[in-house]
Amino acid sequence: MRSDTEIALTAIGVERPSTEAQWLVEEVSGMDASQQLAHASEGVSRRAVSALQLLVERRASGEPLQYVLGSWSFCGIDISVDRRVLIPRPETEVVAQVAIAEVRRCGGRVGPTDATDAWSGNSTAYAVADLGTGSGAIALALAAALPDAEIWATDVSEDAVAVARANIAGAAATRVRLGIGSWFSALPEILRGSLLVVTSNPPYVSEAEYKALPPEVASWEPVSALVSGPTGLEAIEVVVGEAPSWLVPEGSLVVEIGATQASAAIALALDAGFVEAFVIKDLVGRDRVLVARLTD
Numbered sequence: 136m137r138s139d140t141e142i143a144l145t146a147i148g149v150e151r152p153s154t155e156a157q158w159l160v161e162e163v164s165g166m167d168a169s170q171q172l173a174h175a176s177e178g179v180s181r182r183a184v185s186a187l188q189l190l191v192e193r194r195a196s197g198e199p200l201q202y203v204l205g206s207w208s209f210c211g212i213d214i215s216v217d218r219r220v221l222i223p224r225p226e227t228e229v230v231a232q233v234a235i236a237e238v239r240r241c242g243g244r245v246g247p248t249d250a251t252d253a254w255s256g257n258s259t260a261y262a263v264a265d266l267g268t269g270s271g272a273i274a275l276a277l278a279a280a281l282p283d284a285e286i287w288a289t290d291v292s293e294d295a296v297a298v299a300r301a302n303i304a305g306a307a308a309t310r311v312r313l314g315i316g317s318w319f320s321a322l323p324e325i326l327r328g329s330l331l332v333v334t335s336n337p338p339y340v341s342e343a344e345y346k347a348l349p350p351e352v353a354s355w356e357p358v359s360a361l362v363s364g365p366t367g368l369e370a371i372e373v374v375v376g377e378a379p380s381w382l383v384p385e386g387s388l389v390v391e392i393g394a395t396q397a398s399a400a401i402a403l404a405l406d407a408g409f410v411e412a413f414v415i416k417d418l419v420g421r422d423r424v425l426v427a428r429l430t431d
C-alpha cells in the first residue's frame with residue numbers, strides 16, 4: 136500500500152513522496168512506520184484502499200498535506216486543521232516558546248507541572264492572551280507549559296473559533312477561554328491592565344506580497360489569516376499599539392512578524408510606550424518574533 140502511494144505521489148510531483156506516503160498510509164491504516172513494515176505482506180481492505188485513493192486525489196489537487204491529514208503537530212501537540220484556519224508553522228513554535236520564556240521572566244511558573252493533569256486546574260494565578268488564535272495552536276502550547284495560567288484565545292473569525300473550540304475540547308484544556316472579536320475588543324474589559332503576556336501571530340502579508348505566495352498557500356489557506364492590508368503592517372500596528380493598556384506594568388508582548396518588518400515593528404513598539412523592543416530570529420535565521428517589554 137505504501138509503495139503504491141509513494142509512486143502515485145512521485146507521479147504528481149510531491150516533494151517528499153516517501154514521507155508523505157508513510158503519513159497518508161498511517162492516517163488510513165492507523166499503523167505507524169514500523170507496524171506498516173511488519174504488515175507489508177498482508178492484504179489490505181478495499182475500504183482502506185479507496186480511502187487512501189481519496190487522500191492522494193486531494194493531495195494531487197494541490198491541497199496542503201496538513202489539511203488532507205486533518206491534523207498537524209505543533210509544539211508536540213496534535214492540532215486539528217482544515218481550510219477554516221492557517222496551518223501552524225514551525226516559526227510560530229518559536230513565538231510560543233518566546234511567549235513562555237516571557238511569562239517565566241515575569242514570574243510565572245513554567246511546567247512540567249506536578250499536577251496529575253497538566254491541562255486543567257481549578258486555580259489560576261495570572262492571565263495571558265493569544266490574539267488571532269486560529270486553530271488554537273499557540274494557546275494550547277501555552278496551556279501545556281504554564282500550569283497556573285488562564286489563557287484567553289481570541290479570533291475575529293467565527294470559523295476559526297469553532298476549530299479552536301474543538302481543539303481545546305479535544306485536549307481538555309480547561310484553562311483556555313475563547314473570545315470572538317477584533318484583537319483586544321474580544322477580551323472582557325475586566326482584563327485590561329492585568330495580562331502578564333500577550334502574544335499574537337497576526338496576518339502580516341501585504342496585498343502585493345499575497346499575489347506572489349505559492350498556490351498551495353494562497354489558494355487554500357484563509358486570506359484573512361494571511362493578508363493584513365496594503366502594507367502588511369496594519370494588524371501589527373493595532374496589536375502593538377493597544378497592548379500596553381492591557382498588560383500588567385511589567386508585562387510583555389510577543390508578536391510574529393514578517394522577515395522584513397523588524398525595524399518597523401520595533402519602532403511601533405517604542406512609539407506605543409514599550410521601553411525595550413527587540414526581534415528574535417526563527418529556526419532558519421530570519422527576524423520573525425517581536426518582543427516588547429514595558430520594563431527592562
Ligand SMILES: C[S@@+](CC[C@H](N)C(=O)[O-])C[C@H]1O[C@@H](n2cnc3c(N)ncnc32)[C@H](O)[C@@H]1O
Nearest residue numbers: 221223267268269290291292317318336338360
Ligand atoms: C496568521 S493566522 C494565525 C493563526 C494561529 N494563531 C497560528 O499561529 O497558527 C492569523 C489569525 O488572525 C485572525 N485575525 C485576522 N484579523 C483579525 C482581527 N481583526 N482580530 C482578531 N483576529 C484576527 C485570523 O482569522 C487568523 O486566525
